[in-house]
Amino acid sequence: MIRLLFFVAFVLLIEVYAFQAFRTLSKIKWVQYSYIILSVLILGYIIYSFTQFDRKIGQTPSTLLTFGLVLLIYIPKIILTLVMFGEDFYRIISGTISHFLGNTDRSSFLPERRKFVSQIAIGVAAVPFLSLLYGMTKGKYNFKVIKQTLFFSDLPDSFDGTTITHISDIHSGSFDDPAKIQYAVDLINEQNSDMVLFTGDIVNTHASEMHPWVDTFKKIHNPKFGKYSVLGNHDYGEYIDWPTQKEKVDNFEAIKDLHRQIDFKLLMNENVKLKSGTDEIAVVGVENWGKSFKKAGDLVKASTGLNQNDFKILMSHDPSHWEYEVKNNEQNFHLTLSGHTHGLQFGIEIPGFIKWSPVQYVYKQWAGLYENLGRYVYVNRGFGFHAYPGRVGIWPEITVIELKKAEKVA
Template sequence: MAFRWVVLLLIILIIEIYAFQAVKTFTKVRWVQLTYIVISFAAVAFVFYGFSKFDRGVGQTQMFMMTIGVMLLVLVPKLLITFIMLLEDILRLLLGTKNYFANYGNDTFLPERRKFVSQVALGIAAVPFLSLIYGMTIGKYNYKVLRQTLFFDDLPDAFDGFKITQISDIHSGSFDNPEKISYAVDLINEQESDLLLFTGDIVNTHATEMHPWIDTFKKIKNYEFGKYSILGNHDYGEYVDWKKDDAAKNKNFEDIKDLHRQIDFKLMLNENTKIKKGNDEIALVGVENWGVKFKKVGDLNKASENLNKDDFKILMSHDPSHWDAEVKDHPKNFHLTLSGHTHGFQFGIEIPGIIKWSPVEYVYKQWAGLYENVGKYIYVNRGFGFHAYPGRVGIMPEITVIELKKGKNVV
């Protein structure tokens, strides 16, 4: 353990030295350099203090999220500076070696650092620094309503034009702005949909995290065809140390399930129900969490009991890895799967029709938006809330409106 701390401190020292070299080359003003040193020291000290106070028995707190945020503000820009300055050092070393032997050792071995390189390094580092600040102040509550129209040949006639509002990953324990959450609920209510579906993670860990927000989420209007929900991985209390107190863990789990009742959602636990409209019906299926990288509590076969292949089915499954692993080739034929979980990593670049990228795509094949396989679809919601990093950069919180249409499959 002590060795790991030494290595960590050594890495931080190297990063700080290189970052300061960029500042020192950029400006010779002493008070600017001293201010930079004081702020850097204070930020690093805050991060170490924050992590030292983390309690596995409590889990994520506002203090812990702020620690993550400050760490990223310190680490990401300075890593970029270090990379650029290190490349310059390699070039300086090569040029110095060449000049030394060409001039028989008469010249200074290493050329001086170039101010231009430091300017470039600081300019590049400013982009993630300002982006992370934006994400922590504005981005995390910059809700977007995203609309998607899906066509199915076998959609029952009465459901042609049927609209579903999907939200996912509330993570109520992360919220810190009641006004913004009320605004988001109003935004949900403005959508003229027939059905509301919530695809899991109502809390980070503890049921009590949702208590300040129950009255706010109860303001979500009643939908003609109901409000349904499922559990996500965070709803099982697996990310804290319960100190072998199984009774407390089990009570927390029961309390989390009861939260759905308190906000007027029908929680589906490996079960299905029929949504009837006119003389037609579709099946809504809700499974508990099933993830390749998490315990597999969801039971797709149990959830789809008494359904046949020809029934039009909408599946709620929190983790999109379930789709490739079990859902898309399942003999019961699930037409549309709605998931969440990834949050789009809360960081990425999305320009419609041009680029869609996030580091999470190297972990999850389906990570944000719509995906199709032989006429079957999965839609991965980018999440309503946020977790760990208290912000969003490039991947905004999402309210999804999906319209079902009768007709030829198109993407």
């Protein structure tokens, strides 16, 4: 009950202040009433949608839309509230000073609201509104190909120049535009890499989410060294309440089989050796291991038959695995490929100048390339989207990594 009262008070505060800004700009009554009616209808829809959420089903297109509306409407209104509240603070201070100085020219203790402040508030609030709206309509499919070249002195000669296309976090249950997904698959194929590696979260929860997209993802070309994948935290079906344990197990088995259906070799704490001439490297795949999520990954089991000197590419969905278990591991994993964070699907990236997202306060490695003592982790920003049905500043990513032989330092 206390939480409900707090929520109601919070929403009322935001709505009242947002209306104050709007009313300062427009004195036309029908415009004001239209704003109030629209705000009530949107709030009513949001509340209704949340009451219909079913823990046995999980995320649906309706919940995606609802969460998007919450961010789209209330982040700008919170900004309006902060600016208008700041003006009220100024008005109270100004009124108090005038009162004690004996200024009686005003009919009210508080000075009137200033129109230019409301204009500034609405102008500032328009930035996140338009950004979030773009993210929901265009940004979520604004695929970017990001290329990296990495140098290793112990890379076998025959693999010098080998290219890897890395994708992660498909989240097929969120898709709503077949043409855009086909475009992204075409982009993957255009890279013409030597192998394609997918680091987990093929669905949000249910295997059936991928069924409409199997034929599309099956079109990803099978390159020279093959296509390999691992599981992500969402692939275990642990974020809903299943009617029976059997249904959960059956869904998990069906999710694993999805990888076969799109012609990817799913690595479950195991490795494969890729041969080129007399040289070979290993692709190692672990189940999900996360600091705050399921810990099914087993590096020891996955490294069976390998030694410290083997050149190894590790696929591990959650980058916290690299931070806590991989980067100093005696097995010497040269390159780890991860995803999971999505870059929170929100942030600011200007290459060479700034890379920021709130997710960086949770994950040390959250987007792009990181290095420790010559060992690397690359965190893909994700192919799909989840929860918020859009992306702002952190675009969906297809990564292309080229492995190059570095000269040994004498």
